[in-house]
Amino acid sequence: MTMKTAFHTDHKFAYELDAIDPLRTYRDHFYLDKSKIYLDGNSLGLLSKSSEKSLLRVIAEWKKHAIDGWTKASKPWFSYAEELARQQAPLLGAKADEIILHASTTINIHLLLAAFYKPSEQRNKILIDQLTFPSDRYAVESQLELKGQDVKEALKIINSRDGRYLNEEDIIAAMTDDVAVIFLPSVLYRSAQLLDMALLTAEAHRRGILIGFDCAHSVGAVPHLLSEWQVDFACWCNYKHCNGGPGAAAGIYINEKHFNKKPALCGWFGFRKERQFDMLEEFEGEKNAGGWQIGTPHILSLAPLEGSLKLFNKAGIEKIRKKSLLLTNYLIFLVDTVLSEYGFFVGSPRNETQRGGHVALEHKKAVQINAALKDHRIITDFRFPNIIRIAPLALYNSFNDVWRTVHELKKIMEAKKYKNYPDQRATVA
Ligand SMILES: *Cc1c(COP(=O)(O)O)cnc(C)c1O
Numbered sequence: 001m002t003m004k005t006a007f008h009t010d011h012k013f014a015y016e017l018d019a020i021d022p023l024r025t026y027r028d029h030f031y032l033d034k035s036k037i038y039l040d041g042n043s044l045g046l047l048s049k050s051s052e053k054s055l056l057r058v059i060a061e062w063k064k065h066a067i068d069g070w071t072k073a074s075k076p077w078f079s080y081a082e083e084l085a086r087q088q089a090p091l092l093g094a095k096a097d098e099i100i101l102h103a104s105t106t107i108n109i110h111l112l113l114a115a116f117y118k119p120s121e122q123r124n125k126i127l128i129d130q131l132t133f134p135s136d137r138y139a140v141e142s143q144l145e146l147k148g149q150d151v152k153e154a155l156k157i158i159n160s161r162d163g164r165y166l167n168e169e170d171i172i173a174a175m176t177d178d179v180a181v182i183f184l185p186s187v188l189y190r191s192a193q194l195l196d197m198a199l200l201t202a203e204a205h206r207r208g209i210l211i212g213f214d215c216a217h218s219v220g221a222v223p224h225l226l227s228e229w230q231v232d233f234a235c236w237c238n239y240k241h242c243n244g245g246p247g248a249a250a251g252i253y254i255n256e257k258h259f260n261k262k263p264a265l266c267g268w269f270g271f272r273k274e275r276q277f278d279m280l281e282e283f284e285g286e287k288n289a290g291g292w293q294i295g296t297p298h299i300l301s302l303a304p305l306e307g308s309l310k311l312f313n314k315a316g317i318e319k320i321r322k323k324s325l326l327l328t329n330y331l332i333f334l335v336d337t338v339l340s341e342y343g344f345f346v347g348s349p350r351n352e353t354q355r356g357g358h359v360a361l362e363h364k365k366a367v368q369i370n371a372a373l374k375d376h377r378i379i380t381d382f383r384f385p386n387i388i389r390i391a392p393l394a395l396y397n398s399f400n401d402v403w404r405t406v407h408e409l410k411k412i413m414e415a416k417k418y419k420n421y422p423d424q425r426a427t428v429a
Helices: 011-019 024-029 049-072 077-092 105-116 134-146 168-173 197-206 273-278 299-315 317-338 366-375 399-414
Strands: 099-101 125-129 155-158 179-185 210-214 233-236 251-254 359-362 381-383 387-390
Touching: 011 317, 011 399, 024 299, 049 077, 049 299, 077 099, 077 251, 077 299, 105 134, 105 179, 105 210, 105 233, 105 251, 125 134, 134 155, 134 179, 168 197, 179 197, 197 210, 299 317, 317 359, 317 399, 366 381, 366 387, 366 399
Parallel strands: 125 155, 125 179, 179 210, 210 233
Antiparallel strands: 099 251, 233 251, 359 387, 381 387
């Protein structure tokens, strides 16, 4: 069943896969528009009934308790970020206090690098990759500037050989003794390549280099063992695979060996919790990831995550990964067989151990094809210049969704329907 060669192209087979899917009932927990097929959960995950419930409960508790919600809410707001971090820890393979939910990914990159990047004469470079998400690079460059570095000199960039993937050998070769910090994506946002975080961490540490990962595209889709791998720090978004809602509080991981490190951007919500309201003059941080919080936690941007994490923990990340790979393997199989004559190229790793939770379908008419799909109520996303990203998510997508998408694509290509759509992208792609 997990073998690609065992797949069949007929529609009946998709229904058979759905019938034996151990996660098939999770779909009922989500608000799915029955008239659409949603395959964009790697950009914005769907609302679950469970998330709606936790959000409405927090609002009701605000109504009832007002200021006292900080201590009297059923899950007191004062420790809500810590409580949800504890619930998310299994998705990251982290100890509960190595995680905190806080701010947004880009802000967290800033606060992590502000503390972890300490340039010296010997080591002043930050190593990133050419394919990284633009915001990550902007943040890295501004951190270099803040530390008085010349970006051109101190930013070291690993190039991609083909514009799609990174080669782990190239990354390791770039770990020279002038590198202070490495900051890489776990899963590349375009091609979905999953980097070998265990290997890269071991190689970095062998050379005395700190290493952090942006897990925005892997959290909730791929199991992590951040503690076991001894990754120094990490961050991630919670509105993508984790379904925490638009602008959901993001995540920070600090390996416990760094608990004595002082955050560079201190604020009162990082203060030792039992003394925070003593309003002392001198900062005394909590000696765990919680100590990296800056200001008041965004309670309403945390609340939906509570319900969502319940579903993740019930399903289990191993089962989610297994189904996710079966979905993307099936998708690739159907592209290879059903769409073979239409000029598509699978721009994601065919080896499943190197693939995250989505598939990049490349085509020179991608922008028009993506628009045609949307008009046919199939929601994917376009990435400039030629990628349609398709993310069948384990908790709410079915094998039938994948089958129907590929066959709709076939119709669009056969009848050249994509030609009816403009050759340019929308503002939010
Ligand atoms: C989605 C994403 C972001 C977005 O950052 P925000 O601060 O949440 O806007 C940053 N980096 C990566 C790698 C992403 O995938």
